[in-house]
Each structure stands twice: as structure tokens, then as C-alpha cells.
Amino acid sequence: MALPKPPITPQEYLAFEREAEIKHEFLNGEIVAMSGASLAHNRIVLDAAGSLNTQLRERGCEVFVSDTRVKLDARNYVYPDIAVVCGQLMSIVESGLETLLAPTLLVEVLSPSTEIYDRGAKFKRYQALASLRQYVLIAQDAPRIEVYTRQADGAWLYTVAAGREATTALSSVGGALALSEVYRRVTFDAAAEEDS
Numbered sequence: 001m002a003l004p005k006p007p008i009t010p011q012e013y014l015a016f017e018r019e020a021e022i023k024h025e026f027l028n029g030e031i032v033a034m035s036g037a038s039l040a041h042n043r044i045v046l047d048a049a050g051s052l053n054t055q056l057r058e059r060g061c062e063v064f065v066s067d068t069r070v071k072l073d074a075r076n077y078v079y080p081d082i083a084v085v086c087g088q089l090m091s092i093v094e095s096g097l098e099t100l101l102a103p104t105l106l107v108e109v110l111s112p113s114t115e116i117y118d119r120g121a122k123f124k125r126y127q128a129l130a131s132l133r134q135y136v137l138i139a140q141d142a143p144r145i146e147v148y149t150r151q152a153d154g155a156w157l158y159t160v161a162a163g164r165e166a167t168t169a170l171s172s173v174g175g176a177l178a179l180s181e182v183y184r185r186v187t188f189d190a191a192a193e194e195d196s
Contacts, residue, residue: 010074014095023067026077027125034079035113037066040140043185044109045081048138048177052084055175061086064100071099072125082107082136084173102131105172109138123148127156133172142188143179 007029008016016031017024023034037045045065053063064083071077071092077099084105091100106126108118118137126135127150135156137146145168148156161168167178 010077011095013077014097017069018095018097023069023079025079026075028075035111037109037111038140040186041081041109041111044138044140044182045107047184048107048109048182049082051177051181052082052170052173052175056084056086056173059086059174061104061173062089069097069099070103070106071101072129076125078122078125080106081109081138086173103129104131105134105136105170106132107136107138110140134170136168136170136177138182140186143183145177145179145182 008026008031009029010026013024013026013031017026025032025034049063049065056063062085064085066079066081068083069077069079070083080103082105083100083103084107085100085102086104089100090102091098093099108114108122110118123135126132133150135148137148139145142162143164143166144160144162145166146158146160147168147170148158149171151157159168161177161179164180164183167176169176
């Protein structure tokens with residue numbers, strides 16, 4: 001009978017990540033490789049981040065894309081598709097790697113391989129961040145953006161914007177995402193456009 005392996009320490013993860021050729025998340029003592037993304041996924045990330053960057057650059061907010069690691073706690077490091085920090089930027093350098101702390105807004109573009117995780121375990125981890133005000137999920141299979149907004153009592157309010165004509169407000173950063181801009185380089189079949 002094989003003995004279970006002891007969990008990896010954060011220091012071991014960071015040393016590994018510094019030398020790795022691909023990105024890895026660190027989830028409760030386990031190193032998890034990040035999978036590649038589709039062209040549609042990349043287009044959505046770039047257009048959403050570009051829109052946010054244009055809107056927020058004069059408002060004291062910074063927009064970061066998927067190569068920016070975020071430290072959730074001592075045992076969890078992730079790479080969200082988009083992270084926005086408003087106010088003072090906080091980061092930490094550990095083992096020679098800079099890691100973002102205290103994001104205001106986090107965005108994930110849903111993929112078939114990550115949707116369950118993004119909606120479940122990852123969102124649960126994100127909710128523990130005291131700084132986080134909104135969590136945004138952008139669909140890849142239809143023009144649809146879902147937003148979870150933290151309320152004063154700690155509850156999360158869910159809203160959805162669907163269809164290319166829709167716009168979703170991002171109150172946490174004083175901006176908005178127009179679906180026509182987010183999906184400007186993505187085509188869907190007719191059924192996906194109608195069902196959104």
C-alpha cells in the first residue's frame with residue numbers, strides 16, 4: 001500500500017513555478033497545470049480587458065490579464081483571466097516572483113473544461129478574499145455575462161446580461177461591459193445567439 005504524498009509547500013510551488021515553462025495554479029498543496037485556451041477565449045479576454053482598461057485607467061484602477069498570479073491565501077495561488085485592482089496596488093514578491101494581492105474584481109471566461117470549477121470551488125475560494133467586490137463569468141458559447149456582486153451583509157447578488165445588445169454594470173469599479181464589445185470578434189451559431 002502506497003503512502004500518501006505530503007502536500008507541496010507554497011515555497012516549493014513558487015520555486016517550481018519560477019522554472020516552469022507553463023503556468024500552474026497552487027490549490028491546497030497541489031500544483032495544477034493550466035490548460036491552453038481557445039482562440040475565442042483569448043479574443044474575449046483581450047477585448048474585455050481592453051474595454052476595462054480604457055474605462056478605468058483614469059479612475060485609479062489597474063487591469064491585469066491571465067499571466068498575473070493572485071494569492072488567495074497561504075495555500076492557494078491562481079491565475080484569473082482578468083483581475084482589476086482599484087486603489088492602492090498591493091503585491092508581494094516571494095521566491096523572486098511577484099504576486100498580486102487584494103483584487104477588487106475578478107473575471108473568468110468559461111470553458112467546457114473549467115466551467116464547473118469556475119462556478120464552484122474557485123468561486124468559493126474567491127469569496128474568501130475580503131477585497132473582492134465582484135466576480136464575473138463570461139460565457140464562450142453564447143453572448144452572456146454573469147455577475148456576482150458582494151452586498152453589505154456579505155451575500156452575493158447574481159445578475160445576468162444576455163444578447164449582443166446588452167450591457168452589464170460593474171459597480172465595484174465604476175465601469176461596464178458592453179457585450180457587443182466583449183464578443184466583437186466571436187461568432188456563434190444562430191441557436192446560441194437566440195438562446196442567449
